[in-house]
Amino acid sequence: MKKPEVSSHMEDYLEGIYNLERSYKVARVKDIAGWLQVKMPSVSGALQTLVRKKLIKHERHGYVELTPRGKIMAERIQNKHKDLTDFFTRILNIPPVQAARDACQTEHAISPMTMNQIRKFVRFIDACPRGGTEWIKYFMAECYFSLSAEKKLQTDCHQCIKQSLKNKNNAKNSPR
Amino acid sequence: MKKPEVSSHMEDYLEGIYNLERSYKVARVKDIAGWLQVKMPSVSGALQTLVRKKLIKHERHGYVELTPRGKIMAERIQNKHKDLTDFFTRILNIPPVQAARDACQTEHAISPMTMNQIRKFVRFIDACPRGGTEWIKYFMAECYFSLSAEKKLQTDCHQCIKQSLKNKNNAKNSPR
DNA sequence: TATAATTATTAGGAATGCCTAACTCCATAA
DNA sequence: TTATGGAGTTAGGCATTCCTAATAATTATA
Numbered sequence: 001m002k003k004p005e006v007s008s009h010m011e012d013y014l015e016g017i018y019n020l021e022r023s024y025k026v027a028r029v030k031d032i033a034g035w036l037q038v039k040m041p042s043v044s045g046a047l048q049t050l051v052r053k054k055l056i057k058h059e060r061h062g063y064v065e066l067t068p069r070g071k072i073m074a075e076r077i078q079n080k081h082k083d084l085t086d087f088f089t090r091i092l093n094i095p096p097v098q099a100a101r102d103a104c105q106t107e108h109a110i111s112p113m114t115m116n117q118i119r120k121f122v123r124f125i126d127a128c129p130r131g132g133t134e135w136i137k138y139f140m141a142e143c144y145f146s147l148s149a150e151k152k153l154q155t156d157c158h159q160c161i162k163q164s165l166k167n168k169n170n171a172k173n174s175p176r
Numbered sequence: 177m178k179k180p181e182v183s184s185h186m187e188d189y190l191e192g193i194y195n196l197e198r199s200y201k202v203a204r205v206k207d208i209a210g211w212l213q214v215k216m217p218s219v220s221g222a223l224q225t226l227v228r229k230k231l232i233k234h235e236r237h238g239y240v241e242l243t244p245r246g247k248i249m250a251e252r253i254q255n256k257h258k259d260l261t262d263f264f265t266r267i268l269n270i271p272p273v274q275a276a277r278d279a280c281q282t283e284h285a286i287s288p289m290t291m292n293q294i295r296k297f298v299r300f301i302d303a304c305p306r307g308g309t310e311w312i313k314y315f316m317a318e319c320y321f322s323l324s325a326e327k328k329l330q331t332d333c334h335q336c337i338k339q340s341l342k343n344k345n346n347a348k349n350s351p352r
Numbered sequence: 353t354a355t356a357a358t359t360a361t362t363a364g365g366a367a368t369g370c371c372t373a374a375c376t377c378c379a380t381a382a
Numbered sequence: 383t384t385a386t387g388g389a390g391t392t393a394g395g396c397a398t399t400c401c402t403a404a405t406a407a408t409t410a411t412a
Binding site: 007009038039041042045046049060061 | 368369370371372376377378
């Protein structure tokens with residue numbers, strides 16, 4: 001069990017810096033503090049750690065810049081964040097604000113393997129004619145009825161499956 | 177954003193104590209240390225915190241016992257663990273050991289709302305004739321082919337959908 | 353029962369990561 | 383050009399959570 005190269009807190013800093021660089025071209029201590037909801041001295045401290053790990057460049061009173069290694073790491077985290085948010089909102093139907101909060105926490109907890117399976121699974125649902133947005137709508141409807149433990153579905157499955165067959169035929173030769 | 181009543185570390189201790197109580201009737205410091213892979217003094221310290229929070233009963237050199245409140249909390253965490261493991265292994269096809277590791281981390285990171293949607297989603301997949309184990313098998317097959325970005329499915333969708341229609345008919349009046 | 357082995361606790365310390373208060377640096381405005 | 387206000391840093395502290403070493407209590411064994 002090898003311990004991770006950076007802590008989840010440092011991952012948050014990297015991710016924040018990455019987002020600020022994208023939004024404002026440069027990342028400043030004050031903005032990082034605002035982004036992560038911490039005070040400036042906490043940022044100063046964290047930046048020292050990240051400089052030591054060669055993940056950012058930062059000279060006194062200057063801007064903060066991700067090194068190539070830092071950027072790769074930040075992108076990886078950011079991608080997790082994005083894909084988890086996508087899964088939570090589109091598939092699980094979680095409200096965006098909550099989905100973002102959950103993604104923010106979960107992105108540090110989930111292994112690359114499981115993250116990749118989630119990505120594949122979302123793509124599979126999108127691509128499979130038995131899945132798709134229309135199928136997810138049934139899920140949402142079932143949620144509304146608060147899926148009982150006995151797993152009795154409220155929806156008319158027969159109708160639903162025939163529909164998905166029809167969709168498949170219509171979709172022939174028309175890539176999404 | 178209210179801060180949680182107990183930290184993720186304390187949740188781990190509660191969960192460990194809960195599991196040991198179930199396996200061996202009682203939880204001892206040494207076994208808790210073994211379970212959580214920490215040294216005994218760390219356990220002693222943690223127990224003091226949990227006693228202070230009235231989540232366990234523990235007198236010097238005695239056994240550790242969950243209070244009713246502690247037990248409720250431990251059960252909630254344990255349920256998250258179980259349901260996440262179920263999702264990871266059965267739906268995402270993650271090997272059990274890795275699934276357990278991921279569940280262990282994720283259970284502290286995920287909100288009750290999202291956790292519940294995952295539970296409902298798994299039940300929906302199990303119950304929906306367009307989902308089910310057979311559908312998941314297709315997902316596994318697609319994983320084997322390493323689902324491409326263009327979302328082209330390898331499987332014969334037409335055949336697959338017809339099969340799910342047939343399954344639905346067979347399943348009529350025969351609850352699982 | 354007395355000694356040995358095991359189990360548990362305390363003491364003390366290190367690493368993280370946050371904070372407030374006080375200081376320094378720097379850009380702008382008078 | 384100098385005074386001022388905002389941005390950034392440093393110093394010092396607190397909480398969490400882990401550790402090792404030393405001590406104490408309990409249980410098992412001879």
